[in-house]
Amino acid sequence: MSKVRIYDLSKELNLENKDILTICSQLGVAAKSHSSTISEEDAASIRAAAGSYKSTTAPTAPSPSVPKPPNNTESLNKPKKQQILQVRRSPDAPNAKPKRPDAGAPAAVKKAPARPAAAAPSGQVAPPAPSAPPVAPKPLASPPPRTEPAAKAAATKQTVAKPVAPPPRPVLNKPPAIVKKAASAETAAPAKPAKPTKPTPGQKPTPRPQQIVELRRPKPVSETAKPTPISNKPQRPSVAKAGGDGAEATPPNKPVAPAAALMAKPTMPSRNRPRKPWQEEEDTDALEKAKAANAKKRRGPKFQEADLEMDDDLLDDDDEDATVSREQMSLSLARPPKPKSMQTAKPVAATTQRRRPSMGGNKKNSYRDRRDRRHQQANQKQERPEIITLTRGMTVQELSQLMSVSETEIIRSLFIKGIAATVTQTLDVDTATKVAEEMGILVDHVEEQSAATKVTEMLDADDLENLHRRPPVVTIMGHVDHGKTSLLDAIRKTKVASGEAGGITQHIGAYHVDVDHNGATQQVVFLDTPGHEAFTAMRARGARVTDVAILVVAADDGVQPQTIEAISHAKAAGVPMIVAINKVDKEDSQPDRVKQELTEHGLVPEEWGGDAVMVPVSAITGQNLDTLLDMILLVTEVEDLNANPNRLAKGTVIEAHLDKAKGPVATLLVQNGTLHVGDILVAGSALGKVRAMVDDRGQRVKQASPSYAVEVLGLSDVPAAGDEFDVYNDEKEARSIATGRADEQRQSRLMAAISSRRVSLNTLSSKAQEGDLKELNIVMKADVQGSVEAILGSLKQLPQGEVQVRVLFAAPGEISETDVDLAAASEAVLIGFNTTLAPGARQSADRLGVDVREYNIIYALLDDIQAAMEGLLEPELVEESLGSIEVRAVFSVGKGAVAGCYIQNGKAIRNCKVRVRRKDEVVFEGGLDSLKRMREDVREVNSGYECGVGIDNFNAWQEGDIIETYRMVTKRRTLSMSK
């Protein structure tokens, strides 16, 4: 490309060299002296500008009609600004140093609006384009800064840098499609200055628009997707505010508006925002933050506030367009605009996901962060499940995922509860449940449900050939004292209820009843499950093996919490239910009210159009008991109650305990096959050989067929209630299975212990810091597993805010020396429930000073534990008044003085605490150091006597002083007080 010397140009234009240099500097053309050379292109610009340069000498003539440059036909049609833009293309521009103005409108904005301004005779704020020298350089200055960030970005982010580097492009010679787009969509006006509002899609792009397109590249995408998405909302705060002078210069409703708006938004000239569109290109947070911070510094707090306000608008207006356009802007900067056909509106979701370009300082960032967080939380809330299923303890992390709640939120919730947990902390089911419930999420405990669910198929394929009808197994469930035992008792015609300790059924019993039905005797097996709420787990197991559930509801008491619980267990097990409305013999019985209440729980009586069988009965008078039994058989008739008696037995452990004389004793319900004396079986992890079997009537039996419950002796260990049992032909096989299960159980026990320990350790550590947590260690032995569980469940109910109950060991069986040792080593209380002490254990306990407590009623046990916990509560120190003494004379003794006193009431004790009152004022508080009576030192002086009182550090006695004597005593606190 040929070069033109300044000197030659000045000659050609008949101007002074310095004039040319001035023009150069105005146009951003690098030229130092008359001998400098410039490109032909720049020369052309200067030629064009030279005309107006002259005219600037007459400053009052800023006419938009520009004198035509002598030899550039293209420029004939163009306003001068256009030419200026051409010059901007000069790669040397950065050196021209016009740079961004400090407080004025940013260069980028100037460029864009400058055109419309010139072309907008409609009275908008149009800068006197050619004539005002300071205006022209500003646009010129804009490209260089644009390249700066681009260069910076290039160092860090190639993708950003690439599209941002356009300024050097000699765009003039190649007006590609993009130019058309830009020209039509946003900058058509320059070509037709007289009608700036008219879009000129068909208009040929001039170099200028091209330049503009370059500068505005951020924006064009949005216009294609939505023809006038932003211009239709010129009042939108973001656009309006961001528009600043540029926006003002753009006539409203112009199709150009989108571009202007897009351009304007980030620049915010009216708010003195020095941000430029290209700044948006720098998508890195660091850059944004740094800039924002700098911008704030420059703008000062006032503007920061203004920014924040504006940002609020931007953020809160929920106008997706704003987001979209800004997003698109930043996208368009990151990569060249898509072909028109490919440009589609962005889905809102996608745009909202993207991080917005920074609009300002940290304040806004934090505002935005908060808002994003709110959105996030809102989303999370939406995604939160209504119900979760907990089968075991889980870590904070796992729980967080399960509930779609942030780990922090869970940790915060735990912290409030006094549990300092980490994300990897394992929470037990109870704790996890509390957390979930606090978040409004329901928790389903699968363990309980699975226990309630009917046992998995007890039948194998081989059994199908040999199936025989078996008796139905019936569970009686219901609220405490609604008459379950009495009902069964009445059915069995024996008195079971009267023999129960404390009047409460404490473990499952299984009973066989012969029922005459349809002229034949049929058997029904009843499981008598307890009704006390502490036995929930046992009840769940009761439902597990049952074919029918009898729901006992007292007609005088109606539906109660455990009635509802029983209904849910039966439903979970999928077993049919028969309602026995008991105590109908009572005067205040209201069977219909019971029915009504039951309908609220999905049980609609048959006579009311439902399908629930409800029988009004009386355990006392025996009313309708036959009907109830008939109903049981009727309901079970349709059930598929079959088993193969000719095979090895399998079934479920109903109950198990360690008998002092007999060893481990288990009540087994045979569910398939036949159990024989001598069989080798594995129940849970306990191995055994059936030594003897006893039925519910206490008679020894040699075999037990399906649906029979028998007490079995001969196990090596006490299995857990609910365990399944299997008979094996091969003892070796049985042993290895038992060992394997034992290992598994040990492992899971260990894990549970570790996890629960972890939590409690943490809990303790946080509490220990406050110094207000105590522990009550307990070692417990009970008659049967069910009792152990019941007691453990009840212990959990005790308030443990200040004193925590730690059950170190709980198992069925008698109290052994080992238990005593454990209790001694851990300073635990040893509790026995319905059990005895092994020989030697008592002596051992006496020797080691272990407190062994024995109970046979659960309430008494709980009361004592509570009392023991209260014993651990820090006692309160309270003042106990002793008496009051009147000072009647004061005697000087050496340097000090003693008071001659009279005991008005109560007494004075040497070394007791005193408070000396003078009228209403307390003049001294301390200890009584010397007490004399008739010159003799005494320990105590009683009411009505005189005495001498001396206090080491108090001598200012006055007659008439009253000495109050008192002492501090400790007072025991109760758990309810500690709550």
Ligand SMILES: Nc1nc2c(ncn2[C@@H]2O[C@H](COP(=O)(O)OP(=O)(O)OP(=O)(O)O)[C@@H](O)[C@H]2O)c(=O)[nH]1
């Ligand atoms: N009038 C009347 N009293 C009854 C009837 N059934 C039971 N009772 C009385 O209700 C009280 C509780 O009866 P239980 O059979 O022990 O009740 P339960 O539901 O087995 O109680 P738990 O074993 O503690 O769950 C006893 O005093 C019974 O005498 C009845 O049909 N009519």
